[in-house]
Amino acid sequence: MWNYERRLEYPVNIKESNANLAQVIISQYGGPDGEMGASMRYLSQRYSCPYREVSGILTDIGTEELAHLEMVATIVHQLTKDLSMEEIEATGFSNYYVDHTVGVWPQAAGGVPFNACEFQSKGDIITDLMEDMAAEQKARTTYDNILRLIHEPDICEPIKFLRMREVVHFQRFGEALRIVQDKLNEKNFYAFNPGFDCDECSGKK
Amino acid sequence: MLQLMNTHFASEQEKLLHDIGILNFVTIELSLYLDTHPADRNAMEYFNHYNHMTKQAKKEYAEKFGPLTLETADTTDCGTWKWATLPMPWEGGCA
Numbered sequence: 416m417w418n419y420e421r422r423l424e425y426p427v428n429i430k431e432s433n434a435n436l437a438q439v440i441i442s443q444y445g446g447p448d449g450e451m452g453a454s455m456r457y458l459s460q461r462y463s464c465p466y467r468e469v470s471g472i473l474t475d476i477g478t479e480e481l482a483h484l485e486m487v488a489t490i491v492h493q494l495t496k497d498l499s500m501e502e503i504e505a506t507g508f509s510n511y512y513v514d515h516t517v518g519v520w521p522q523a524a525g526g527v528p529f530n531a532c533e534f535q536s537k538g539d540i541i542t543d544l545m546e547d548m549a550a551e552q553k554a555r556t557t558y559d560n561i562l563r564l565i566h567e568p569d570i571c572e573p574i575k576f577l578r579m580r581e582v583v584h585f586q587r588f589g590e591a592l593r594i595v596q597d598k599l600n601e602k603n604f605y606a607f608n609p610g611f612d613c614d615e616c617s618g619k620k
Numbered sequence: 621m622l623q624l625m626n627t628h629f630a631s632e633q634e635k636l637l638h639d640i641g642i643l644n645f646v647t648i649e650l651s652l653y654l655d656t657h658p659a660d661r662n663a664m665e666y667f668n669h670y671n672h673m674t675k676q677a678k679k680e681y682a683e684k685f686g687p688l689t690l691e692t693a694d695t696t697d698c699g700t701w702k703w704a705t706l707p708m709p710w711e712g713g714c715a
Contacts, residue, residue: 421703426641429712591655
C-alpha cells in the first residue's frame with residue numbers, strides 16, 4: 416500500500432505563466448521517457464523479480480518516481496493555471512487547451528498520449544534492469560534538453576533536482592544488476608531465467 | 621530547529637518545511653543506498669539518525685501548522701479536519 420505525504424519532494428514555486436515551456440516539460444509527465452512510465456515500469460517489474468533486495472530497490476525507486484510525477488505535474492500546473500485566452504492563442508497552446516483546458520493530462524511534448532508500450536515488464540530480471548538503466552539515461556538526456564530551453568531559476572532548480580535523481584537511480588540499478596549477476600553462473604548469465612526456471616536459485620523456494 | 625542553509629525564509633512554517641525536505645531527502649537517499657548495500661552499518665547509523673530527525677520535524681510541523689501525513693494528523697485540539705483543508709502541495713507558496 417502507499418501513504419500520501421502532503422508536500423513535494425523538492426519545492427516548486429513558479430510565479431510566471433509560460434505555455435511554451437509547459438508544452439515541453441509535460442513530456443516528463445506522460446512522454447516516452449517521463450515519470451509516469453518510470454514509476455509504472457519499476458512498480459510493475461518487481462513482482463516477477465526473484466531477488467528480494469532487487470524487488471526492494473524497484474519498489475523504492477518506483478515510489479520516488481511517483482513523487483517526481485507530482486513535481487512535474489506541479490510545474491506544468493503552475494506554468495499554465497493563470498494563462499489568458501490571448502496567451503493560449505498566441506503560444507500554440509490551443510491544441511492542448513481544447514481537450515484539457517488547463518488540466519494536467521499525460522502526453523508527450525508532441526501531443527502523443529501516454530501509452531504503456533513506452534515501458535516493458537519482461538519477466539526476466541536481467542532484461543528488466545537493463546531497460547531500467549537505459550530509461551534513467553533517457554530521462555536524464557530529456558532533462559538536459561529541457562535545461563537548454565529554460566533560463567528561469569524557479570523552473571531550472573526543480574528540473575536540475577530531477578535530473579540529478581536520474582543519475583543516482585542509474586547507479587542503484589547498476590548495483591542491482593551486479594547483485595543479480597553475482598547469483599548466476601558467471602560463465603553464462605543467460606543459462607536460465609531465475610524468475611521463471613529455477614526456484615532454488617531465487618532463495619524464495 | 622536546525623540551521624541547514626543560509627536561505628531567507630518568509631516564515632517559520634516555510635523554514636520548517638524546507639528543513640523537512642532536506643532531512644527526508646537524506647533518508648530517501650540512504651534508503652536507496654541501503655537497498656543495494658544492506659550490510660553497511662555506517663549507512664544504517666546515518667539512516668537511523670536522519671530518520672529520527674525527519675519524524676521529529678514532521679511532528680513539530682503538524683503541531684504548529686497542520687499534518688503533512690495521516691500519521692501526524694491529530695484533531696483533538698482544534699476540532700477541524702485540517703488534512704482536508706490545508707493547501708495542496710501544487711499550490712506553491714509554502715507547500
